[in-house]
Amino acid sequence: MTLSPLNQNSTIDSIPAISHVLWSPSGHQLAYVMNNDLYITDLANHTRVTFDGSSSVLNGVLDWVYEEDVFGSDIAMWWSPDSTHLAYLRFDETNVPDYHLQYYTQQNKSYPEEITIKYPKPGAPNPLVSLHVYSLLSHKSMMLTSNASSNVTVNAPQNFKEFNVSDRIITDVTWATNTSTHLLFKQTNRVQDTEITSLVTIERNETYIENVRTYKPSDEGWVESYQSMVYLSTSKLKNNQSIISYVDILDNGKEKSPLERHLYRIQLNDKNPSSTKVCLTCPEDTEEHAYYSVSFSPHYGYYVLNYEGPNVPKNILRKVDDDSFEKVLEDNSLLKNLLQQFDLPRTRMTTVKSGGVDMDVMEVLPPDFDATKKYPVLFHVYGGPGSQLVNYMFDLNWSTFLASKLGYIVVTVDGRGTGFKGRKYRMGVRGRLGELETIDQINAAKHWASLEYVDPARIAVWGWSYGGYMTTKIIEANSGLFVAGLAVAPVTDWRYYGIMNSIYTERYMMTPQMNPDGYEQSAINKMEGFDNIKFLLLHGTADDNGKMYIFELFMAY
Numbered sequence: 001m002t003l004s005p006l007n008q009n010s011t012i013d014s015i016p017a018i019s020h021v022l023w024s025p026s027g028h029q030l031a032y033v034m035n036n037d038l039y040i041t042d043l044a045n046h047t048r049v050t051f052d053g054s055s056s057v058l059n060g061v062l063d064w065v066y067e068e069d070v071f072g073s074d075i076a077m078w079w080s081p082d083s084t085h086l087a088y089l090r091f092d093e094t095n096v097p098d099y100h101l102q103y104y105t106q107q108n109k110s111y112p113e114e115i116t117i118k119y120p121k122p123g124a125p126n127p128l129v130s131l132h133v134y135s136l137l138s139h140k141s142m143m144l145t146s147n148a149s150s151n152v153t154v155n156a157p158q159n160f161k162e163f164n165v166s167d168r169i170i171t172d173v174t175w176a177t178n179t180s181t182h183l184l185f186k187q188t189n190r191v192q193d194t195e196i197t198s199l200v201t202i203e204r205n206e207t208y209i210e211n212v213r214t215y216k217p218s219d220e221g222w223v224e225s226y227q228s229m230v231y232l233s234t235s236k237l238k239n240n241q242s243i244i245s246y247v248d249i250l251d252n253g254k255e256k257s258p259l260e261r262h263l264y265r266i267q268l269n270d271k272n273p274s275s276t277k278v279c280l281t282c283p284e285d286t287e288e289h290a291y292y293s294v295s296f297s298p299h300y301g302y303y304v305l306n307y308e309g310p311n312v313p314k315n316i317l318r319k320v321d322d323d324s325f326e327k328v329l330e331d332n333s334l335l336k337n338l339l340q341q342f343d344l345p346r347t348r349m350t351t352v353k354s355g356g357v358d359m360d361v362m363e364v365l366p367p368d369f370d371a372t373k374k375y376p377v378l379f380h381v382y383g384g385p386g387s388q389l390v391n392y393m394f395d396l397n398w399s400t401f402l403a404s405k406l407g408y409i410v411v412t413v414d415g416r417g418t419g420f421k422g423r424k425y426r427m428g429v430r431g432r433l434g435e436l437e438t439i440d441q442i443n444a445a446k447h448w449a450s451l452e453y454v455d456p457a458r459i460a461v462w463g464w465s466y467g468g469y470m471t472t473k474i475i476e477a478n479s480g481l482f483v484a485g486l487a488v489a490p491v492t493d494w495r496y497y498g499i500m501n502s503i504y505t506e507r508y509m510m511t512p513q514m515n516p517d518g519y520e521q522s523a524i525n526k527m528e529g530f531d532n533i534k535f536l537l538l539h540g541t542a543d544d545n546g547k548m549y550i551f552e553l554f555m556a557y
Contacts, residue, residue, distance in 0.1 A: 020061045020074055024083040029136070031077055031086055033060045038077065038088055040136065049134050049141065050090070056118070058091040063127050064117050066091070069503045070171055070225075078173055080180035085202065086134045087173055087183060093118040095125040104541065120502040122495055122519075123512040128165045131173065131185055133202065142207055144185070144200055145170070154200070154207040161196060161211055163189050169503060171195075171225035184212075184229050191514070192507040195223040221427030222507045224386070256282060258420040259349065259360060259391045261291050263305065280323075281305070291392040304329065309394035310347070312336045343367040345403035349390070354415065354443035355436065357425065360390040361444065364403045364410040369453075376458035377409045377448050378402060379482075381474070383437040384466035385508050386419040386426060411448055415440030431518045433494065433508055434473045441474050445481045462486035478529035488538045493523040 021032040031040050036053030038060040039046060050059040060077040066089075067074050077088040099119035102112040120126050131144040142154055145162060162168070167190045176182040176199070183200040197213040217223065256262055256279075267276040281292045291309045296302070305316045312332045319325035346365045351358040366375070380399055382389050389412045399410040414421075416436045417429035429436055441461070449456040461482050463471040468490030475485045494505050495512050512519050 024079045026083040056093045060088040063091045065501045080175050081178045084136050085180040090130045092128040096120050097124050122502050122505045129170050154209045156209045174229045191510045192222045219427050221430050263294050289392045310392045352444050352447050354440040360414045362390040362412045364399045366403050366407045371453045374455040375409045377454050379461040380412045381463040381470040382467040383470045385417050388419045390414045413444045431515050434522045438473045442479045460484035464488040472524050475529045476526050484534040486536045495519050
């Protein structure tokens, strides 16, 4: 077999010759996907692992909807740490409806180029996904999930459960040990309110699979799946040995502010590990704020600590077992010196109440703000489930420009449904997107309209994607508070769109068949509010997420 470069003349709608490549941990093998079939090579020999790849069957590479809204990458294969096994996903998109996009990219063509995407909308067939493992020792593949009740190739106990292939979303796959003996994977049902975690034990002559956890939230909300499963063997920990963990979600709100992120260390061999918790990044001054992220070396001996705000970011290399070791990798001194030449706006964090809860608010004020004057206010909205705009990250954006150049006050409110304030704060929007979020933004606007330094006759709102949807819902509510609105790529009806397809939409709205009233109420149905303000609607023709179809439907009103 001869490997050749990608075809330079292939069209945007064709299958690339090689679409994904992944080195084994040993560096001696290479797994790659060609024409949607999976191959393994050591450069001297080439092994074809799958034989059914086509335009509708994908092996080892994610389909569009999984890449967009499940894994957030194009990886659908995972080498075992000892390089003897390769786990991979197979997708059958045969029954997934097509969506056609037009690209206006060639100046010398009379017609636009057309690309076809397998795009499942809410209630439509999803791709059928199955998990497989190929052994480089036996040169055989085993299927770990069934595509039919009689087609299971591994041993399982009688009480083993899995979702039917048409009701299954695989959300995470990870090797659990340093060899190829154990594999963990998670799956949810289609509406993502139940999650099953399974452990696969691979032995020389036999393979077993068992459920180790079935989780259904008691609050009837959705399951929040992350690609974050790890295997921690506490038997190898020595006395007083510690492990460092990056904590990016603080649901109980008892640590620092939910607008911050910090790095903590705990001792796993303690009977109560949480009692040994030490914050490694919390400022000594309780009035000081900070936002950090972290990246560990492959063997966890070192980590790069990224300070991300509120001041100019910097990157620091640290050693896990030596707190005195510190090396600054980048301090962004050039940017820091450059910014000293500018009169930047002030940012103020506060809260405002709506529905009996405190909402986090970020207020960007002009550099020369004078509380005795009257200022126009622009609300910047997003509000998607689990999102967060209000935090202490460093950012120079359009809000910075509007405040410093045009003298606007820009207000951002993280209302109910947004993230990092606990499940109760997030889950209230399930089945009724756009309802509570709209109420919260309008209540915030009422508060700002009452402030002495705000001109209540000059309050506007804008947002992009889910923020565009929020903008249109706020205008639809016809509160009389806003005089202008700008919506970019908005959702206008979740039945036809679902900002990120069926998987995104059904996580929060369930299917249209299960929740017809919720879908009807969440759509933009009332036009009176748009007659009373200045409204600008923008949309990109090549947007493969928010389709122009939704824009055109809205304009048809």
